Amino acid sequence: MDCVLLLEPHRRPDRAAVRELRKGLPFLDIVLADAGDFDELVNVMFAADRTGVPKGMIEVIQWT
Secondary structure: OOEEEEOOOOOOOOHHHHHHHHHOEOOEOEEEEOHHHHHHHHHHHOOEOOOOOEOOOOOOOOOO
């Protein structure tokens, strides 16, 4: 997986957008996650490589 998108817990997602993201994009593997899964993926899976070396990450925050 290349990207994890956090779904806001108290907001209805745009169903059409979620449907399109689940179909996938060329050359990009996206996972839609709730807060618990997001924390696990970001802090465990993406945090370091298999030898424990920390990886670089980018966080994008939507401003409203």
